[in-house]
Amino acid sequence: MGPNGGGKSTLARLSNGLLHADSGRVRVAGLDPAREPYLVRRRVGILFQNPDSGLVAPFVEDDVAFGLENLGAPREEMRERVAEAIRAVGLSGYERREPHTLSGGEKQRVALAGLLAVGPEVLVLDEPTSMLDAAGRREVLERVHALRGNRTVLHLTHHLEEVLDADRVLVLNAGRLVADVAPEWLVSDATLLRENRLVLPTVSRLALGLGLPPAKPRTPEELAAAVGERAERRVGRR
Amino acid sequence: MKIELEDVRHVYAAGTTFEVAALRGVSLAVEPGEVLAVVGGTGSGKTTLVRHLNLLLEPTSGRVLVDGEDARVLRRSELRGRIGLVFQSPEEALFAPNVFEDVAFGPRRMGVGEEEVEKRVQDTLQRLGVAHLADRSPFALSGGEKRRVAIAGVLAMHPEVLVLDEPTAGLDPATRGELLDVVCGVRDEGGTVVIVSHDLDEVAEVADRVCVLECGEVRAFGRAADVFYAEPRYAPATVRTAALVARDYPGVGRPVSFRETLAALRGVLGRETT
Numbered sequence: 166m167g168p169n170g171g172g173k174s175t176l177a178r179l180s181n182g183l184l185h186a187d188s189g190r191v192r193v194a195g196l197d198p199a200r201e202p203y204l205v206r207r208r209v210g211i212l213f214q215n216p217d218s219g220l221v222a223p224f225v226e227d228d229v230a231f232g233l234e235n236l237g238a239p240r241e242e243m244r245e246r247v248a249e250a251i252r253a254v255g256l257s258g259y260e261r262r263e264p265h266t267l268s269g270g271e272k273q274r275v276a277l278a279g280l281l282a283v284g285p286e287v288l289v290l291d292e293p294t295s296m297l298d299a300a301g302r303r304e305v306l307e308r309v310h311a312l313r314g315n316r317t318v319l320h321l322t323h324h325l326e327e328v329l330d331a332d333r334v335l336v337l338n339a340g341r342l343v344a345d346v347a348p349e350w351l352v353s354d355a356t357l358l359r360e361n362r363l364v365l366p367t368v369s370r371l372a373l374g375l376g377l378p379p380a381k382p383r384t385p386e387e388l389a390a391a392v393g394e395r396a397e398r399r400v401g402r403r
Numbered sequence: 404m405k406i407e408l409e410d411v412r413h414v415y416a417a418g419t420t421f422e423v424a425a426l427r428g429v430s431l432a433v434e435p436g437e438v439l440a441v442v443g444g445t446g447s448g449k450t451t452l453v454r455h456l457n458l459l460l461e462p463t464s465g466r467v468l469v470d471g472e473d474a475r476v477l478r479r480s481e482l483r484g485r486i487g488l489v490f491q492s493p494e495e496a497l498f499a500p501n502v503f504e505d506v507a508f509g510p511r512r513m514g515v516g517e518e519e520v521e522k523r524v525q526d527t528l529q530r531l532g533v534a535h536l537a538d539r540s541p542f543a544l545s546g547g548e549k550r551r552v553a554i555a556g557v558l559a560m561h562p563e564v565l566v567l568d569e570p571t572a573g574l575d576p577a578t579r580g581e582l583l584d585v586v587c588g589v590r591d592e593g594g595t596v597v598i599v600s601h602d603l604d605e606v607a608e609v610a611d612r613v614c615v616l617e618c619g620e621v622r623a624f625g626r627a628a629d630v631f632y633a634e635p636r637y638a639p640a641t642v643r644t645a646a647l648v649a650r651d652y653p654g655v656g657r658p659v660s661f662r663e664t665l666a667a668l669r670g671v672l673g674r675e676t677t
Contacts, residue, residue: 168575170545214573215492269445295573298444298601323575362577367604367640367661374665375672385640389647396652396671 210280216272270301411465443616487562494549497541607639
């Protein structure tokens with residue numbers, strides 16, 4: 166996380182050799198992405214922000230197969246992996262759809278399937294939901310969530326609610342790493358948030374303003390329940 | 404300036420197999436001095452709609468009226484000076500060697516004198532908090548800075564109506580808040596703003612009225628509170644919370660903005676303690 170211009174996208178692009186470090190070292194599984202970008206890119210897949218910028222083929226299944234084709238995968242194996250990847254993003258039945266007829270959320274899931282087909286150990290998501298509507302955002306986040314445990318996910322985002330389930334949160338500001346903390350820690354540190362131009366989700370800010378723990382209610386439903394409970398307790402006490 | 408859409412239909416690629424009816428008979432009015440938010444899912448016609456306001460797109464059928472007059476009789480250059488449209492990802496259109504020149508392009512094209520251009524550019528950059536970038540190349544800025552410079556380029560033309568298509572997508576929350584303050588500032592000075600957004604929480608903070616589009620048709624249109632409380636699917640977190648609390652505590656009312664909602668919820672807790 167971190168403000169615009171903090172260095173998030175630069176970091177993502179250093180991780181698979183799209184950009185090279187002026188000094189210092191980048192290693193991915195012991196490999197230098199600047200020297201061996203093709204080996205590294207099999208292990209690190211990046212999902213970019215704009216759902217329209219990454220789709221290349223006339224049909225969904227061809228698009229998902231594109232990365233594998235470039236790697237020269239055998240035809241049968243390719244078929245299986247493409248089908249599996251399309252299933253993993255919940256788009257079975259979309260194989261022969263034309264990408265330009267899909268919604269933003271569906272396009273991002275096609276792009277994600279293209280990455281998954283190659284089977285990277287690390288997925289880098291560079292603000293994958295910032296151009297999507299609420300429904301599209303939910304679709305993509307659900308799929309990302311389901312991938313946890315299988316592989317490493319580096320998720321770049323401005324939305325604090327998207328990182329509440331993360332294992333660690335790194336905060337980049339003006340090209341420096343300024344925090345490496347647990348998400349609960351970040352949401353309860355008002356100074357750290359302010360200095361890095363981060364704002365709590367609306368539900369958390371309402372909770373905080375009502376004297377409730379900000380990390381606890383995550384949805385309007387949970388917040389309304391907490392408010393109701395507290396109001397009732399007070400009635401009971403009286 | 405009042406802008407009215409009368410039964411506007413817009414069909415892309417008419418007569419081909421790619422034909423899509425993006426607007427299917429939309430009628431609405433943008434009242435002078437209001438902030439009107441246009442919301443709806445991807446593909447609902449939001450962008451197509453706002454591009455009709457200055458006739459960048461022309462209706463396949465129906466009419467656009469400006470102060471009661473058919474917009475087609477007005478000169479396009481005049482129309483586009485009076486109705487300033489900021490595109491989605493406007494930073495892609497930055498082109499000049501430095502920020503000052505980029506922002507000066509619009510007013511110069513409108514025939515504004517050089518002295519006035521200079522003043523406008525400086526004022527607008529100041530207003531968007533990027534005055535210190537005037538001599539920099541627009542290509543060497545961060546995403547948030549580019550976005551602000553691009554919006555400055557439209558604001559510097561002093562449009563009567565400012566139309567913003569997804570102005571905050573991809574910005575950090577603090578920059579988003581600052582941009583929304585600029586939007587409110589334009590309205591407070593008597594300007595009119597039409598803003599397209601996916602972020603209902605930000606719509607709750609700025610909109611006087613809300614238009615919900617679905618599949619190219621107006622699904623709901625009216626004052627923000629009326630629309631949000633009638634259409635829970637298109638309601639921000641504040642309204643969704645208050646609507647749930649109101650089942651047991653109707654005294655919470657119908658707050659919309661963050662401040663109103665916090666005060667209303669405090670009221671529920673506070674009143675029960677006395």
